[in-house]
Amino acid sequence: MLRFGLDYREANPMTKTVKLYAQAYQDRSDRVRWLLEELKVPYENVWLNKKNGDLASPSYLALNPQGRTPTLVDDDIVLFESTALCLYIADTYGNGSLAPRAENxxxxxxxxxxxxxxxxxxxxxxxxxxxxxxxxxxxxxxxxxxxxxxxxxxxxxxxxxxxxxxxxxxxxxxxxxxxxxxxxxxxxxxxxxxxxxxxxxxxxxxxxxxxxxxxxx
Ligand SMILES: N[C@@H](CCC(=O)N[C@@H](CS)C(=O)NCC(=O)O)C(=O)O
Missing domain, CATH: 1.20.1050.10 (Glutathione S-transferase Yfyf (Class Pi); Chain A, domain 2)
Known part of the structure; x- marks a missing residue:
């Protein structure tokens, strides 16, 4: 069973929160969390424990069929691969501050x-x-x-x-x-x-x- 913790959107209906699924601060979610912090994007860490079977649970496999971390959920967008997560976050929330725009x-x-x-x-x-x-x-x-x-x-x-x-x-x-x-x-x-x-x-x-x-x- 995944431990989702506080549902930020439920607690703050006007504020959208990105969910970052990870096993530890120092797994490949590190770069994603760092970028979210740089851009001050509201996010929630959803911690998974491999030993408890979280990576193999049907609810997690529905998000990331590889059973790996990190995974990002932003409304209806569900992404894996840390590079893709960072490209997406920088483009979506960075307003050109941490990623050169396509015109350049x-x-x-x-x-x-x-x-x-x-x-x-x-x-x-x-x-x-x-x-x-x-x-x-x-x-x-x-x-x-x-x-x-x-x-x-x-x-x-x-x-x-x-x-x-x-x-x-x-x-x-x-x-x-x-x-x-x-x-x-x-x-x-x-x-x-x-x-x-x-x-x-x-x-x-x-x-x-x-x-x-x-x-x-
Ligand atoms: N290329 C992927 C690698 C993902 C990956 O292998 N993540 C590791 C944790 S850092 C994992 O979930 N391994 C499977 C496991 O722990 O069972 C990325 O950058 O996101």
């Missing part, structure tokens, strides 16, 4: 690139450190692979973050939220000792919304 083709293209690269490339590599470690030999192969990939990632990120404080030349955006939430998973190989990346992460960690969302705890 070049900047929007760059933004889309980093939004999708963060999960599609960076997080995929980091995830191997959890999935490809069944023996000491495999762990070693994985470590070498992640290390090599992170050196390539540094070649992508360092020149940009040496020139400006955030990944887009125009300033902080939802793309920094995606990167900021995911990069710590590869801290040892990607960030440690690399000044522009250390400074970038320190800037992101200091953001009030990130603190409120408990992203780095």
């Amino acid at each position: 083709k070049k900047l929007r293209a760059e933004y889309m690139q980093w939004m999708t690269w963060s999960t599609g490339s960076l997080e995929c590599v980091i995830a191997r450190m959890f999935t490809h470690v069944s023996s000491p030999e495999e762990t070693q192969v994985t470590k070498t692979y992640v290390k090599e990939q992170c050196q390539i990632f540094q070649k992508l990120l360092v020149p940009i973050l040496s020139k400006h404080d955030y990944i887009l030349s125009t300033g902080f955006s939802a793309a920094d939220i995606m990167l900021g939430a995911i990069i710590p998973g590869a801290h040892e190989f990607l960030v440690e000792g690399i000044k522009p990346l250390e400074a970038y992460m320190n800037r992101l960690k200091a953001r009030e919304a990130a603190v409120k969302a408990k992203v780095f705890e």
Whole structure:
């Protein structure tokens, strides 16, 4: 049985509340919660407990047939994939503040690139450190692979973050939220000792919304 907690809309009939289904502050809902906090969107955390079978319950599978988190429910819109959630929230609630508008083709293209690269490339590599470690030999192969990939990632990120404080030349955006939430998973190989990346992460960690969302705890 899901524990829905307080129904915000019931308690506040004039106020719409987005529901964010997650298992913990530090699962892949972290970036979504951080963005909701940045934009001050009213939202409700709906906590699911895998051990209690919440992810496999018919009511949750009706929202996310993969039985994974995060899932976002905003009225009749039900979404999975953290990148999609952040793209949707930034466009719907950001009023252009954290996502370049479609008219700005070049900047929007760059933004889309980093939004999708963060999960599609960076997080995929980091995830191997959890999935490809069944023996000491495999762990070693994985470590070498992640290390090599992170050196390539540094070649992508360092020149940009040496020139400006955030990944887009125009300033902080939802793309920094995606990167900021995911990069710590590869801290040892990607960030440690690399000044522009250390400074970038320190800037992101200091953001009030990130603190409120408990992203780095
Ligand atoms: N690419 C998806 C990954 C979703 C995912 O794998 N979520 C994890 C939690 S962070 C999950 O639900 N795993 C299944 C489980 O815990 O049983 C996203 O970014 O939302």
